[in-house]
Amino acid sequence: MDRPVIVLDVNETLSDLSALTPAFEAEGAAGALAQTWFAATLRDGFALTMVGESRSFAEVGRPVLLGLLAHVEGLLDEPADAADAILRAFAELPPHDDVAAGITALAAAGHRIVTLSNGAGANARALVERAGVADLVERHLGVEDTGVMKPHPDAYRRGLASLGVEPGDAVLAAVHPWDLHGARRAGLRTAFVDRTGAPWPAVFERAEFAVPSLVELAGVIHM
Template sequence: MSHPRAPQLLVLDVNETLSDMTPVRARFAEVGLPEHLAATWFAGLLRDGMALTVTGDNPSFAELARASFGSLAATTPAAPADVQRAADAVLETFMALPLHPDVEPGLRALAARGIRLVTLSNGASAVAEGLLGRAGLDGLVEHVLSVADAPRWKPDASAYRYALEVCGVEPAAAMLVAVHPWDTHGAVSAGLQAAYVDRLGVPYPATMRPPTLTVGSLTELAERLGG
């Protein structure tokens, strides 16, 4: 097992990488939609956000999430009577999501190794702030960053450059950590290292630039970077 030289800075994705989004599925059921549509909805809003990014826009995650929810609900036979209210209920779930079990010990181990930690999300900073704060981890993270303050969404290179500029770090000294291949691909394309967190055993797409590391958890990442 290889132990690459530890980066100075880890740029952590938030949604699904740190947060366990299982409660979103339950909220879909509560508002009258099939649970499995939660994944369809989230993938759709990311797709639309990236499409707008390609055309030079920087959309609001919340506005896009509501629009995507409305489009999905319109094609569902048992759509909620009040779609806007249902969309708001789903978005509220993001403010109370739990961490994956490996995140707290993993972040503590990484911080103990002297590696700087920041988050960078296509979503709102408030979601990450609440997620870390509820677990008592906010003191470990230097900056909670959102692409709302960057030129464009990830995986555009300008989003990663924004985080690096805030932290005063060169691309080669930073590593993006994410469960999304599109995110690690974008980071590598921008000159960063990348760690793909493969909790579900999903093969990495052969069409995308490979990550520096593939790990099963943040605790494994800390072990790999501690060699």
């Protein structure tokens, strides 16, 4: 029996969002705005998906960022210039330390590996290139491929259909409980990468697997 296809979320699962804090601080903004901006961008992206509209992460994220920066006192650049600098930093985030070893272990165990992001597939490709494991990841799927943002079920189903893979033959690995819940509703198996130790939200169905990092993932996923 073939091993399941591993579908990796990108933002915060593979990328280290904490590295965005200095980009905000360099513009005279509070570093905590990085998480505020990311969450607000997802919120607006989810809202657009709910009403049947598709926008890229960048299309949603830039106006959200401009709105936040407009309220920063002592901003060191014009809001548009500051937003450009921060978005460049977001596109160049480093991978978490476990990404290379985790993906290498999954590939060695015989899994096909793809990424599925609410961002652009090109950004995911560049991220795994920075991790040094680009040759081990088969495809990088983004909103431009699925037409909707996760956790809409069609994001997972369309992404897998483009690979010729049934949902039940894939495992989504992610740090976000909402993402894992959406994948489960779409028929995928799920693996929680618990990077923070935060309590699991009771409203979401628990993942089938839970690991502290990507390194352990290959050892717990069964056929």
